[in-house]
Amino acid sequence: METGSPDDTGGTGDEPAWTGLPPGLLRMRRLSLVVWMGLLALASALVPGLLAGPAWAVFALLPLAASVWGWVLLGRNWRSWRYAERADDLLISRGVLWRRETVVPYGRMQLVEVTSGPVERHFGLASVQLHTAAAATDATIPGLHPAEAERLRDRLTELGEARSAGL
Template identity: 50%
Template sequence: MTPETTGGPAPADPLEPWPQTVRWQRVSSDLIWVELIRLAIGVAVLVVGLALGWAFSGHWLFGLGLGLVALLTGWRVVTIVRAVHAWGYAERDDDLLVRHGLLVRRLSIVPYSRMQFVDVTAGPLERAFDLATVQLHTAAAASDARVPGLPPAEAARLRDRLTALGEDRAEGL
């Protein structure tokens, strides 16, 4: 007998890690600009090094390296845009779900009762775009999760809510 014939719900697809029964919150698309600027800084350093090597030695491998950097940079720009759109989080009654990833999809489920503390950080680039990152810490480092690209007000609200729910759930242990 299949679930369809018994009237029960169809089983979840194990290859589809994003549960459709929750309301996913997306991160800000301004995170794309933050990540692109970080990429540009790294690529600029690499290009300057390769260009100087090519100028002083004249060896064709430096030119090939520049071409590869350009090709890989274009590929990385596309993946950054898609990766930012893959980030999401959902608040449920007992836990927080955080999803991200393109090739390897990752779904982190962090029970409120397991949270030890919650960080809100914002580096210089994030502050320039009015963004912050919420980092959740648990006893097991592998179960830590982060939600980047949130407006500071949403990051503070999420931090306060997670902290309050964590304290409430921990009292019951």
């Protein structure tokens, strides 16, 4: 795979070939974090600053600190997302504090969905969502390049048809 950063612990022996997410998702999330936190910082500087005196404008430091923290968290979260297409199933692993790993055999897939909202489209991103007969299956890969998302969708659909197993 040309996109993403393969995990440095994997890639040996029996381990599947993990694929990370392209950096677009991280850029989008960090930008929206900066924009929202910037607005919040502006508001929390102006409102107390004008009403109660300029010294109170230090409140703006809170959103700024939060956005620095969020910047780091988003980076860690983005790095934690990875997926692997194995011969018979798809692996998705994510989460830093709450780690989740999902395995979906291709034969169980009922529907593969590619979605892309207006903001995601602007950043050239799309997400792939897999549905099985079990509602609890939460297999979503966000922030892929649209071409990669479509390739994945076509491949998953093809493999799903070949190995279809139903309920």
